Amino acid sequence: MSSVTIEFDAGTLLLDFSGVPPPAEALAFLRFDDRVSLWRARACDYAPLRRVLHAAGWEVQDHARAYSELNLTLRNGFRPMAHQSRALAAWKKAHGRGMVVMPTGSGKSYLAVLAILSAGRSALVIAPTIDLVQQWASSLRKFLGIEIGMLGGGAREIRDVTVSTYDSAVIFMEFIGAKFGMVVFDECHHLPGPVNRLAASMAIAPYRLGLTATPEREDGGEAVLNDLIGPKVCEIFIDELEGRVLAPYETRRVAVELSAEELEEYTASRRIYTDFIRAHGINFKERDAWSQFIMLAARRPGGRAAMNAYLKQRAIARCGRGKLEMIWRILIRHRGERTILFTADNDAAYAIGNHFCFPVITHKTKVGERREFLDRFRSGEYRVLVTSKVLNEGVDVPEASVGIVVSGSGSSREHVQRLGRILRASEGKQAVLYELVSEGTSEIGVSERRRKHRAYAGRHSEEGLSC
Amino acid sequence: MLTKELLRFHTVSGRVKPQFIDPADRGLLAFAAAVVRTYQDFQGTPRSEILETLEPRINSQRDLKLARGLWKLYDDMCVFSGDTSCDWAAMRRTLFSCSSRLILSISEEETFSDFRTRVFAGAGETVLPLSDNIYADLPDYERLAEVPKMTPALLLEKYNVVLVQSLVLYAESLELTIEEHDGARMRRFFKYLKFFRLLAEVSSSSKWEEGTPSAVRMKIDGPASILDGGAKYGLQLASFLPALFQLSRWKFACALKLNGKELKLSLDDSSGLTYRFGRLGIYIPEEVRMFARLFAERVPEWTLSSDSPFLKAGPRQSFVFPDITFTHGEKKVYLELFHKWHSRQIPERLAFLEKHPDLSLVLGIERRILSSNPTLAERIESHPLFGSRIFLFRDFPPVEKMRKILEAFA
Structure with missing residues (x-):
């Protein structure tokens, strides 16, 4: 019987066929590496390669696999809900490789715990932010009753079950990519980026579970997800779970008038900016239009003024006096309810935080204080939280019932994620997501774009709250 | 490194021509000197104030991208630290507890400006430093603690190197x-x-x-x-x-x-x-330092140096870089150490050693490598020179073992 040695090498596999040509079936996965005179393969092709070599009758000396089998039991568990059982069965049927699309608040973490138990292999959970990593660690500790390793935010501890940010996973995967038999990719729509995908391609894990509430991508990233995680095996929609698993909700768009002074300033700034882009033929339907604008703004006469005008009109539309007044009216209306305010940028978040004396969480917030703000918000000690984008995803704040989108992008994914933050069900809860839009500004079009999603169909109301 | 929007280059027929600067250019030297001087004069000042001071100077430069690039390069080398004169987080805790309590009782008539006044009054004097800015300890407000030792001319020279690195x-x-x-x-x-x-x-x-x-x-x-x-x-x-x-x-x-x-x-x-x-x-690994210290004490007849030549070992990727050279009169013996992270080269080196027994090369192999790779372990332990020219070590090479090996060469 022919023999081959497989070794994990810096996020790839090295295969030594001892000078004999590899079997034809394996060639699709292999490239001969002249630099080391051995065959090389992607680490993520470990499982299919092993299968192909086995089927071709080769004896495999496997020095790559460094993951262990785990015999974990569920602690503090509960009977999975019907949609969780459905998703788990679909993932198992796909041989433990695939992506599950479920709304925020519908128990994705518990599904992952069940999948880890089912795979019975050392597991790595990768999430986009340090808040989510901490939340995962706490959840896994609760359900598995074991110490959880952590990578990211200064922590570098590897255990049988470890959680990591995408950034840390990319950095460390060339060293740890053979240590886990299962990888869970939380918010896996982040994976297809050219850097993040390394977290998946440099790992040998045969079992892979992708979790997301918003799989939509505009760059063809689905093929990457399919290659690195597996196909979409199950999709559950928000409206399927509303009223049972998720709180009933409504969305309200509130038109905000700019003051006469703001409107004048907005119009003047907007004109300087649009005149510049028109004069230089910049078309924002083209992909690199923004880079072009930045470049021309730095080089051409009038460019600096155009850039300043752009920033000015954007700041007025995003967080003008009218919006601050409107936030105040909404807070009075929902006095006592746990409320999250979302902004498009940090400056607006800190401006609101300073105006109202509210805690603000952005990527600049130190880890300890960020945790403290979230804990106090969950416990009810803090009633209002302001954030830019860091709480868009995943972070569990079940008690929040009111969301106010002060400003945002045109991305429907971002908008659905923000809605997801207030949907976790509790007794008698009715969630409301407000969207503040400055009248007569480009925000109207941005708002139209982000609402193009099934989650908003038929539950939209326009409101003209008076200030 | 320079961010993408700060890269300066031309393209001619798909070829990138970096826009290098002349480190002797008097105008640029004057600008670089202004940047260096501002930072040196503003030690202990918040980052935002330094930038505010420099901004007019930066904006007055003909090439804004270059000016921003030079400024970023210098700023990246500086060390900033937060204001530790008071406990900002504790003050915020007091303030937010108060705002959360008061928000439950806000009325239709109250404005948010009134509310802010009421919160500060309710939180007490201890939170007064927050009245101008609740988040005054953010990175933008961190203070300059240390500036690099760099002349304006060196900053310009470094810019050219960093420009190429940033493209690569x-x-x-x-x-x-x-x-x-x-x-x-x-x-x-x-x-x-x-x-x-x-x-x-x-x-x-x-x-x-x-x-x-x-x-x-x-x-x-x-x-x-x-x-x-x-x-x-x-x-x-x-x-x-x-x-x-x-x-x-x-x-x-x-x-x-x-x-x-x-x-x-x-x-x-x-x-x-x-x-x-x-x-x-x-970089000299700690185990090599430790070995060198012990060796010098116990085997004074041989001198040890990390300044070793390198040897060509094969047609590809095959350079032998001994970690240590031992010298005794005219005799030189080279020691190459292998750790787990570059164990892949061991089979090739074993073959090389067998083929060139006349070469004064000794291999030290970390014992840990053998436990995870039984095939390699067998190959090492059955090598004809195992024991005499190849040895195993755990944390750092054993001095006595090395002495015995060297004695055979002498």
Whole structure:
């Protein structure tokens, strides 16, 4: 019987066929590496390669696999809900490789715990932010009753079950990519980026579970997800779970008038900016239009003024006096309810935080204080939280019932994620997501774009709250 | 490094021409001097104030991108630290507890300005430092604690190096031709290659001999480059460049994927790029330091040096870089140490040693490697020179074992 040695090498596999040509079936996965005179393969092709070599009758000396089998039991568990059982069965049927699309608040973490138990292999959970990593660690500790390793935010501890940010996973995967038999990719729509995908391609894990509430991508990233995680095996929609698993909700768009002074300033700034882009033929339907604008703004006469005008009109539309007044009216209306305010940028978040004396969480917030703000918000000690984008995803704040989108992008994914933050069900809860839009500004079009999603169909109301 | 929007280059027929600056340009020297002086004068000042002071000067420069690039370069080398004069987090805790309590009782008539006044009044005097800005300890307000020792001329010189490094961030691989007669520099070059976990495919070389090759052509990239390309190793390649710039003769070419375009960049030593902004020192592992100390005490008849020549061991990727040279009169013995992270080269080295028994080379192999690879363990332990020229070690090489091996050479 022919023999081959497989070794994990810096996020790839090295295969030594001892000078004999590899079997034809394996060639699709292999490239001969002249630099080391051995065959090389992607680490993520470990499982299919092993299968192909086995089927071709080769004896495999496997020095790559460094993951262990785990015999974990569920602690503090509960009977999975019907949609969780459905998703788990679909993932198992796909041989433990695939992506599950479920709304925020519908128990994705518990599904992952069940999948880890089912795979019975050392597991790595990768999430986009340090808040989510901490939340995962706490959840896994609760359900598995074991110490959880952590990578990211200064922590570098590897255990049988470890959680990591995408950034840390990319950095460390060339060293740890053979240590886990299962990888869970939380918010896996982040994976297809050219850097993040390394977290998946440099790992040998045969079992892979992708979790997301918003799989939509505009760059063809689905093929990457399919290659690195597996196909979409199950999709559950928000409206399927509303009223049972998720709180009933409504969305309200509130038109905000700019003051006469703001409107004048907005119009003047907007004109300087649009005149510049028109004069230089910049078309924002083209992909690199923004880079072009930045470049021309730095080089051409009038460019600096155009850039300043752009920033000015954007700041007025995003967080003008009218919006601050409107936030105040909404807070009075929902006095006592746990409320999250979302902004498009940090400056607006800190401006609101300073105006109202509210805690603000952005990527600049130190880890300890960020945790403290979230804990106090969950416990009810803090009633209002302001954030830019860091709480868009995943972070569990079940008690929040009111969301106010002060400003945002045109991305429907971002908008659905923000809605997801207030949907976790509790007794008698009715969630409301407000969207503040400055009248007569480009925000109207941005708002139209982000609402193009099934989650908003038929539950939209326009409101003209008076200030 | 410079961010993408600060890169300055022209493209001519798909070839990138970096816009280098003249380090002797009087106008630029004056600007660099202003940046350096401002930072030196503003030690202890918040970052935002320094930027505010510099902004008019930066904006008055004809080439704004260059001005911002030079400023960023210098700012990145400075050390900032937060204001520790008061406990900002504790003050915020007091303030937010108060605002959360009061928000439950707000009325229709109250304005948010009134509310803010009421919150500060309710939270007490201890939170007064927050009245201007609740988040005054953010990075933007951090204070300058340390400035680099760098002259304006050096800052301009460094800009050129960093400009090339910042372009190479978008490269997939580097094609190099190097010529160097100084063995120490060449060794440093190859050690850097190893340090950044890059691989070299040597396509041709001339006049090789034990010691120093005169010219080498090679392609440098990372392990996974042949599988999926991309600029995955861009940062490693960029970080590696200073080791190239300190050689006597060099040229390199690379393909860049930048702003959605496929571009080419090639440069050689006539560009005047050098690296003299800090030590390009060679990392000496702790176990080697410890071994050297003990060895000097216990085996004084041999002298030990980490300044070893390198040996060519085969047609590809095959350079022997001994970690230590032992000298006793005219006799020189070389020791190469293997750890788990570069154990892949061991089989090749075992074969090399068998083929060149006349070469005074000794191999030290970390014991841990054997436990995870039984095949390799068997190959090592059955090697004819195991015990006499090949030995195992746990944390650092055993001094007594080394003494015995050296005695056989003497």
